[in-house]
Amino acid sequence: MTLLLIIRRSLRQHAFSTTITALAIALAGGLLMSVWVVKEQAQKTFTQVNTGFDAVLGARSSKLQLVLNAIFHLEASPGNVASADFEFIKKHPAVKLAIPIAVGDNLRGFRIVGTVPELFSDVEYATGRKFSLEGGKLFDPAAREAVLGSFAAQKLRLKIGDEFHPFHGLAFDEKNQHAETYVVTGVLAPSNTPADKVVWIPLHGLQTMTGHDPKVATDVSAVLIQLRSPAAGFMLDLMYNKQGNRLTFAYPIGAIMAELFQKISWFDQVLTLIAYLVALVSAAGVLAAIYNSMAARRRDIAILRALGAGRLLLFSAIVLESAVIGALGMLAAFAVYAGILTGVSAVIRTQTGVLLETFIYNPVMWWAPLGMIGLCALCGLLPAWKAYRTDLAENLSPLS
Template sequence: MKAIIKLAVNSAWARRQTLIIVLFSIALSTAVLLAVERVRTDARASFTQSVSGVDLVVGARTSPVQLMLYAVFHTGNATQNIRIDNVERLATHPDVAWAIPLSLGDSHQGFPVLGTTPQYFSHLRYGLQQPLFFAKGKSFGGTVDTVFEAVIGHQVAKTLGYTIGDKITLSHGMQTLGPEHADKPFRVVGILAPTGTPIDRTVHVSLEAITAVHLDWMGGVPLPGVKIPAEHVRKFDLRPQDITAILIGLNSRSTVFKLQRHINNDPGEPLLAVMPGVALDELWQTLTMVENLLLLVSSLVVIVGLAGLTATLMAGLTERRRELAILRALGAGPRDLFLMLTAEGIFITVLGIALGYVLLAVGITSLAPLLQSQFGIVVLQRLPTYNEWWLIGAILLTGLVASLLPGWRAWRISLADGLTPRY
């Protein structure tokens, strides 16, 4: 058996120019398949960690998925708002470490505007418990004197070309061309570093700012004959009456179910408390079809690569008929020729898998920072997972099957056919 393997290796080396192309085809196919699986797995983990460090998201009674869509991804509309008193009541609960209110509804150039408190930037995490950083500037003040300050996400600054000190105005509602609060401009005081999450596409202002721009509005339209200049808003009580949602962090994760039941059974106001990871995992299930389609396409790429191996070995048999005949004349049996051709194909497949995994590791090292900053996908270097080992085994098995046909064909070639080939 050792002689057959050595012969297969030497035979492959003698035809290395042709087989190197096949080798790289298998390697690229393997790298693509494993990359899709790695990105799929890590993208799911990153998606469920769009907000990490948040134990509960609280909003008006609705579906958990809808609550996460508008509270975390700032898309869609809340069924209704909740009273601001809930923030103060939950913040004083003995199990709660912090509670951050969120107010949504306005926009700027198609980007959502989020009203919150400065604690949002210190408590919120994303990915693997990564904190928010300011690429430029600082947080808005959150006081009456700094009411018209705004912090913008990385994508907002990049798309609209904003920098520190620029003036922006908010639009009422989420329509790009909706009515503007043009008489109350905001000054950009901070630009967040890229996170690859919805934070990048959000304009952040204080809760008091949301109240200030709507002092002379009612029912979604400006009050006729009423105009309150920006310099006069400080004379009014800017404490909001209601908000959209609340982010809650607990002193201990062990109390999350108890507090969730307490909030969901609150007799005062119909509220819904959801655990972000569970709700986001449920939301991800809607993308299962896309995941399966990507795996199918990458699997077809692998099959095409291994089909090229079969075609190359089969095509080479015509040129090697005399070589095989000489081996028969020297005492090699049909079984030996079958094993030699099969071993040759398996050898190329194993080398292709190994090279493909090296390409995957190099690709992760090179592209991981870009994937995290632009798409929020944290892709890590690690040993193959169970699913990846299963895919590697499937590639090896497919390579074995692809190698059996040339081996069977070599077994069929007779000694006389090799010595007197027909062209």
Template sequence: MYLFRLAMASLANRRFTALLTAFAIALSVCLLLAVERVRTEARASFASTISGTDLIVGARSGSVNLLLYSVFRIGNATNNIRWDSFEHFANNPKVKWAIPMSLGDSHRGYRVMGTSEAYFEHYQYGHRQNLELATGRPFATDPFEVVLGAEVAEALHYKLGDKLVLAHGVAAISLVKHDDKPFTVVGILKRTGTPVDRTLHISLGGMEAIHIDWHNGVPARGAGRVTADQARNMDLTPQAITAFMLGLNSKISTFALQREINDFRGEPMMAILPGVALQELWSLMSTAEKALFVVSLFVVLTGLIGMLTAILTSLNERRREMAILRSVGARPWHIATLLVFEALALALAGVVAGVGLLYLCIAVAQGYVQSNYGIYLPLSWPTEYEWTLLGGILAAALLMGCVPAWRAYRQSLADGLSIRL
């Protein structure tokens, strides 16, 4: 124990260099744990982008493609689904609720989704969290009402009562707009950290109304055009939708209904389980995830090499100190153990400071990260895996400490009590 106290005294004598070395290790440890914590929570957040939905149904394509355009608003559907096909499964005894979705238009780079009131009632994200309005109300009987996601409202500075014009297609800059049928902002959703924040929500009737005088992707001209007031008095039941989500009365019937949808003879459709498709999509990004983790490991290695360099650099300067220790009875292995203790103390101080720095950063940034990126970073004790990483760092520091310890051992034997400078 006296050797450890002696190591602490030696570090205190070189406190400026020791503090810088410990700080470098602390930063690297903080980065490693932060990457691991964000990686873990991002995976959990990614998996909870949608929750409480048993099946997502769309035109037959690939499961990842269906997930991307229906949940993440990325890409486009290969085909639409007839409205009567949706009604057929929405009225199935196994189905508790159904949310239709119609995509294809945009507004200043943000996607527009036509849906029903069931979307605000049944759509869930995170840990079974329902959508909530920050202000206003959901769209009602008027087809030209829009509910904005939080990011859309914030980025474009919209408020209740503002008018906006939707564009045809999903390009960031569109030359074809539905400027004869403007929409009124009636509600703004609370931030969720999911693609909902980047979506404009209108009714299926509204989606039908802006396209009612379109033929083959081209708006009618002259007398063929339908005004907004005329559209309000017309039957706005959609002929087709892009996809729909289903919540079932019993989880047991999920696979049976999935097979029924996939084998539906009315038109080619496919049903996917959101959780399975999310894991499949996440696996596609595993390479980048592992690369980020490897980079953070190399940062830790750099910090430990800095510690090794600092100790090795000080060896020649401390040869007189070691000779004095030998003169008072220290053996060469005492000198070697002293340096191992110094390396371990620096690493331990860096690890403790790194963990403390991590929690400080989480406490400061927790609310911002959750509200803007949908990632919840808990102020919890390190997980078993994180403890393993910290133990690995200390073990690596102990091994690196053996290098200057061996050199000091050899120098101590060579110098004896006569120091040669």
């Protein structure tokens, strides 16, 4: 009770440095939790996103490039898959479903991808979830019609009935406008997958766009594949990647993405290390703040001792005060965390269409606060020792 009063009054007496120190801890703690959650969530989400497919077949290239291009709509297409190759894999007994896609155009920076309506009717992009239309209808495979991903529709400010001209290339250049006019017939409901930032048009439309090479008009850019069994995947892997040399079979998608994260794991480690260091520095701030105020506290400590307070009580008061500053800071850290993650997930959403689940339980939410409070208490030990050693008679002024 008395200990509580002493801590409360001490925090209030040094309210300014208490606040500043707690804010530093809030920023550091928020940063630490953010780095941790973004790192884990990004890895978890991006290795799970496969929009319902097991494998990608494309021109000879790296598997990662194929996955990034065909699933995430990020990389350039490495080349084409001939019509015969598509027909072959489509009819292969190990393949359950093969969806062709064609890329090469954009609409003001948003990718235009040509495909078949089965992508929207037959594929579960996540367990139990199929693409659905927020409004309008699917494109007619033979018409110049388009279905927009929700994010693309929102950013392009296009709605059902609006018309647009595609632009050639994956990067937007207004000089490269195609003559064809497409009309928006539908907008997809948000799926939180890369499909949200795509402008979907019929496969045939993209293949035959003016200015595209008519010789390859029956080629596709890649084939998205659902397999009947995992064993089939390894069989096809062997067939295309080891024995063949024209095409690349990217399987399994999750493992390929995991490999990517593994390759850049040093970057995570650097970020995490920085976050730890920032946390350490902020905890050292507690030490500095309390240590610097020891001169001002010495008289109070002496008075309390004269009233009969033991050294150990005053030692504990300082250690606990440090811990309380840490706790207050970590409470505010959750606000910082929410702010950082909202920003980061918006950026990731814009870049990839994938929405990170940010406000999800993660063990860091208890170990970071506890660790920080512990660290602050540890930093309180030095000033607490000073309080313990404070000479009573010397600080009860004046002597006569």
